[in-house]
Amino acid sequence: xxxxxxxxxxxxxxxxxxxxxxxxxxxxxxxxxxxxxxxxxxxxxxxxxxxxxxxxxxxxxxxxxxxxxxxxxxxxxxxxxxxxxxxxxxxxxxxxxxxxxxxxxxxxxxxxxxxxxxxxxxxxxxxxxxxxxxxxxxxxxxxxxxxxxxxxxxxxxxxxxxxxxxxxxxxxxxxxxxxxxxxxxxxxxxxxxxxxxxxxxxxxxxxxxxxxxxxxxxxxxxxxxxxxxxxxxxxxxxxxxxxxxxxxxxxxxxxxxxxxxxxxxxxxxxxxxxxxxxxxxxxxxxxxxxxxxxxxxxxxxxxxxxxxxxxxxxxxxxxxxxxxxxxxxxxxxxxxxxxxxxxxxxxxxxxxxxxxxxxxxxxxxxxxxxxxxxxxxxxxxxxxxxxxxxxxxxxxxxxxxxxxx
Numbered sequence: 526x527x528x529x530x531x532x533x534x535x536x537x538x539x540x541x542x543x544x545x546x547x548x549x550x551x552x553x554x555x556x557x558x559x560x561x562x563x564x565x566x567x568x569x570x571x572x573x574x575x576x577x578x579x580x581x582x583x584x585x586x587x588x589x590x591x592x593x594x595x596x597x598x599x600x601x602x603x604x605x606x607x608x609x610x611x612x613x614x615x616x617x618x619x620x621x622x623x624x625x626x627x628x629x630x631x632x633x634x635x636x637x638x639x640x641x642x643x644x645x646x647x648x649x650x651x652x653x654x655x656x657x658x659x660x661x662x663x664x665x666x667x668x669x670x671x672x673x674x675x676x677x678x679x680x681x682x683x684x685x686x687x688x689x690x691x692x693x694x695x696x697x698x699x700x701x702x703x704x705x706x707x708x709x710x711x712x713x714x715x716x717x718x719x720x721x722x723x724x725x726x727x728x729x730x731x732x733x734x735x736x737x738x739x740x741x742x743x744x745x746x747x748x749x750x751x752x753x754x755x756x757x758x759x760x761x762x763x764x765x766x767x768x769x770x771x772x773x774x775x776x777x778x779x780x781x782x783x784x785x786x787x788x789x790x791x792x793x794x795x796x797x798x799x800x801x802x803x804x805x806x807x808x809x810x811x812x813x814x815x816x817x818x819x820x821x822x823x824x825x826x827x828x829x830x831x832x833x834x835x836x837x838x839x840x841x842x843x844x845x846x847x848x849x850x851x852x853x854x855x856x857x858x859x860x861x862x863x864x865x866x867x868x869x870x871x872x873x874x875x876x877x878x879x880x881x882x883x884x885x886x887x888x889x890x891x892x893x894x895x896x897x898x899x900x901x902x903x904x905x906x907x908x909x910x911x912x913x914x915x916x917x918x919x920x921x922x923x924x925x926x927x928x929x930x
Contacts, residue, residue, distance in 0.1 A: 548579070549562075549565055549566075549576050549578075549579050549580060550562045550565060550579060550580055550581075550582060551579050551580070551581045551582075552581065552582045552583060553583060554582075554583065554584050557582050557583070557584055557651070558582060560660075560664060561580065561582045561649070561664065561668065564664060564665060564668055565580065565668055565672075567710070568665060568668050568669055568672060568706065568710070569672045571669075571706050571709070571710065572669055572672050572673065572702065572706060572780055573777065573778060573779055573780045574672050574673060574675065574676050574677070574780050575675070575676060576672065576675060577675045577676070578647075578675060580647070580648075580649060580668070580671045580672075581646075581647065581648040581649065582648070582649045582650075582651070582664075583648060583649070583650055583651075584650075584651055584652070584653040585650050585651070585652065585653060586652070586653055586654075587638060587652055587654070590638045590640075590641075590650060590652055591634075591635050591638055593643075593650070594631075594634045594635065594638060594641075595631055595634075595635075597643070597645075598627070598630060598631055598634065601685075602627060602630065603627075604627050606822070607625075607626045607627035607630075608626075608627075609821055609822040609857055610626060610822070610824075611624050611625075611626045612821075612822075612857055612865060613822065613824075613855065613857050613867060614626075614750075614752060615894070616857075616866070616867045616893070616894075616895060616897075616914045616915060617834055617867065617869075617893065617897075617912075617914065618834075618837060618838060618889075618893050618894060619750060619751070619752045619833070619834060619837055620750045620752065620753075621750075622894075624750070626753070629745065629749055629753065630753070632745035633743070633745045633746050633749065633753075633757065635745075636743045636744070636745050636746070637739075637743055637746070638652065639651070639652055639655060639659065639663050640652060640655070640663040640664070640667055641667060642667040642668075642670035642671050642674070644674050644678075644679045644680045645680070647671070647674065649664075649667045649668065649670075649671055651663055651664065651667070661711070662707060662711060665706070665707045665710055665711065666703045666704065666707045667703075669702065669703035669706050669707065670699065670703055673699060673702065673703070673780070673782070676782070677699075677780070677782040677783075679699060682695040682698075682699070682782075682786070683695050683696055683699070688809070688824060688825045689824045689825045689826065689827055689830070690789050690790055690807065690825040690826070690827025690828070690829070690830075690853075691788060691789070691825075693756070693759065693760070693790050693793075693827055693829055693830075694786075694787040694788060694789050694790050694792060694793055694827075695786060695787070696760040696764070697759065697760040697763050697764030697767060697787065697790070697793045698764060698767065698768065698781035698782065698785075698786055698787055698793075699760070699764070700760035700761050700764045700765075701760065701761070701763070701764020701765045701766070701767050701768040701769075701781070702764070702768050702780060702781050704761055704764065704765050705722060705723070705765055705768050705769060708722055709721070709722050722769065723768075723769040723770075723772040723773055723778075724773075725769075739758075740754065751833055751836075751837060752830065752833050752834075752837075755829070755830070755833045756830070759790075759793075759829055763790075763793045763794060763829070764793065766793075766796070767781065767787060767792070767793045767796050767799075768781050770796035770797070771785055771796065771799075771800075774796075774800045775800075785799075787799050788804075788806055788807060789806070789807040789827060789828065790827040790828045790829030790830075791805070791807060791827070791828040791850060791851075792804070792805070793829065794828060794829065794832075805851075807827075807851060807852045808851050808852030808872045808905075808907070808926060809852060809926060809927035810825075810852050810853065810854035810870060810872060810904070810905075810924060810925075810926060810927075811854065811924065811925045811926065811927055812854050812855075812856045812868070812870065812922060812923070812924055813923040813924065813925055814922075814923045815856060815858055815868065815920060815921070815922050815923075816920075816921050817860070817861070817920065817921075818858040818859060818860055818916070818920070819858065819859040820856050820857070820858060820859075821857040821858065821859050821865070822856070822857040823854065823855060823856040823857065824854075824855065825852075825853050825854055825855070826853055826855065826869070827853070828847050828850045831847045831850060831853065831871075832844040832847045835847055835886065838886070838889040838892075839885070839886070839889060843885070843886075846881060846882045846885045846886060847882070848878060849873045849874045849875055849877075849878025849879065849881075849882070850871060850873065850874075850878075850882075851871075851872050851873055851874050851907070852871065852872045853869060853870065853871040853872070854869075854870055854924075855867060855868065855869040855870070856868050858916055860916070864915060864916075865915065866895070866913065866914055866915030866916035867897075867912075867913070867914040867915060867916070868911065868912070868913050868914075868916060868920075868922065869911070869912040869913075869914075870902075870904060870909060870910070870911050870912075870922070870924060871904075871909060871910050871911075871912075872904045872905070872907045872908070872909050873907065873908040873909065873910070874908075875908060876908045878908075879901065879908040879909065879910055880901065880908075882910060883899055883900070883901055883910050886899055887899045890912055890914075893914055895914050895915045896914075897912055897913055897914035897915075898912070898913050898918055899911070899912045904924060905924065905925075905926055
């Protein structure tokens, strides 16, 4: 799980570790091993997760960390996929067509590199010359990820085949959990008093200023399109609020995995939809085929990215048009002529909510750089909407739904 927590780690002062049993820690650096050993048992207890195998912790130079980050970026988000996603975002007016998305992400990761936990090697890495006041927070946050991975399998939760919306929801659970534990732990060490951040009425206010500071502190992040900034910051801000809401709703402060794992960014944005036997699960649409077109790429926006799209075109008040979203799927299509376009299909909880979105966004769809059309439709017997950009209005689309097991 590649994360950059420099700004978060500096929110509160750290504490000096003690040397304890190293049964669950391996490291070639005795000092780092002792620090991790001192922190690990309590962090595992706070995470409500069990330690089942040793955790490896190592120091690396900035250059070594940057090389590894770029290697992981190429593996998880290769240039060809980045180019296709750029086309999708540009067709709906979220980025400029000439954006090099992969290069932008590389710049963002490189300017923030401090430390990360890598599920593939089940190891935690921190920069060897990290300032002492920053090290404690980074270690705490990344050790929570290491503990999570021992029972939740972070790679499987964020696997590409789960689709963007499920991935973003899981990432929010992962980062929100680690951030909340980190901040509580460090606040308690600084104050000498028990701290329960989940009891605060609006805990997102604790992180909001720090996230804004990150935009100012890191030029690559600050200059990135809003959709990129939101994708990177959403798991921390919104995940923090989701886990806090989970702890208020469920006794024992459970980890947000298993039965408590959020299934959509809608549930992250509105945690009450995730709790109880009548949880509001998203509809997982599948675009089976579009005769006459080659499908270059397909995925979901989810309510999180959908709200960014609405705000980009309509301002902050536009986000409310996403209320009632219940699922979506898009396909980047190539016609025999070589022209590339996009079809995006969404399903809604009610006709009224669908109609409100269509009427509110239709003129924006028509005003896209490549003019689009937005129409009402029926999707598997449900209220639906279809956005077409750069493709004929009259096309045939075969849609199905993935049934949860």
